[in-house]
Amino acid sequence: MNKQILLVNRPKGKPQTSDFKFEEIDKPTARDGEVLLKTLYVSVDPYLRGRMRDEKSYIEPFELDAPVKSSIVAIVEESKHDQYKEGDHLVGMLDWKMYQTSDASELRPADPDQAPLSAYLGILGMTGLTAYFGMTDIGEPQEGETLLVSGAAGAVGSVASQIGKIYGMKVIGIAGSDEKINMIQEQFDVDAGINYKSTDDMTAAIKDSTPDGIDVYYDNVGGEILDAAMNKINRHGRVINCGAIALYNETGQPTGPRLEVTLVKKSVKMQGFIVSNYQDRFQEGIKQLAQWLQEGKLKHEETIVDGFDEIPQAFIDLFDGKNKGKMVVKVGD
Structure with a gap:
């Protein structure tokens, strides 16, 4: 089974669960040069609210009746890509889907031996x-x-x-x-x-x-x-x-x-x-943050919500301050 979450209304004021729609879709298969990804962790962030407005900004607004996107950690379930193999973990901007394919051109590795995978959406993300x-x-x-x-x-x-x-x-x-x-x-x-x-x-x-x-x-x-x-x-x-x-x-x-x-x-x-603005310096930042984390100079707090179906509500809860540290939705293992 595969699911996706669509934005179906542009919120007026605080977002509501009715602004989103769950839809069952087919599970895709990887084509040449692609990986099939299974979503593990989904980031919900306040800036996503701005993308739900139909107005010009530093990033294109979300389209109606299309999946919402945010930072996601996923595992490669099938690979027809030269660089990645089954079992690799990747992080980047992806759709709110349980399974999806990608050419991985805008994704980067997430090393579970360096830090917990959810940290790549927070302190190392x-x-x-x-x-x-x-x-x-x-x-x-x-x-x-x-x-x-x-x-x-x-x-x-x-x-x-x-x-x-x-x-x-x-x-x-x-x-x-x-x-x-x-x-x-x-x-x-x-x-x-x-x-x-x-x-x-x-x-x-x-x-x-x-x-x-x-x-x-x-x-x-x-x-x-x-x-x-x-x-x-x-x-x-x-x-x-x-x-x-x-x-x-x-x-x-x-x-x-x-x-x-x-x-x-x-x-x-x-x-x-x-x-x-600092995209060309991301590796510098990740290296320094990881070093501070390993030295015990940084600690990271997370609020982890379980379940794909809880993604919209977790996002809405940000505006009521229900998170401590990074709000993350855990979808799979």
Whole structure:
């Protein structure tokens, strides 16, 4: 049996399970130059919400009545490819299908002896690389500086926080529950945390937690938390605009404070990016992340959901903050 998951509606506001459709299809066979892949782990990520809009962006929107795509770890079940054999593990952008064929031109190996396979969707995958290049290239971390991270218990934020500690920074993490605050402090050695859901005044909370101001702000959420952080940004501060999950489900045009005066008066660098900007440096990033992981300097937290049929709900749960670290759906062994 084979299944696929189609996008059948463009969500209005927060996605619903009714925006997706399950469909039974034939199991394919590999042709010359192809591999037959069995899906093992599926990544669900907030940025997928943007691809569900019918609007121009840095990547083409998903087509309606076509499979959703995301990063997937798969095992080669049949090979007619010169480079890969049965039993090899590959990772890359693939359809939400249980089985599919590929020429593997845009896939890369995933070594289960180097790290758990699910890690190639997280700390050794796009989220880990996003944290790495955002912090090192845009953030330019320096020992003794203060780093503020929003979404600090999430897939990217938890890695960015730990990279800050590796560079000797004081790290303040923002997350959405006391349980998550305890996790980032106990597991990731974050110096202090702010529960934004129980804080009435984010500006005051950030001010109290960063008495020396903010040198680097790794922003995963945008919105009012970004506004509050900018009140404490230091001269020559760096703002890494990685995501804006607080705004992804907005149906109107969000507005907020004007930041131009702050940027000019304090000579602040504010830069958005997507991880594919660094595609030619991925191996550099994976090598460094793997080294830190093996040395025990990095830890990775995952929320693993079981079952192919749970993929849409796992994706929706991201917007309610139900994940700790990387949200991954396990489909097979």
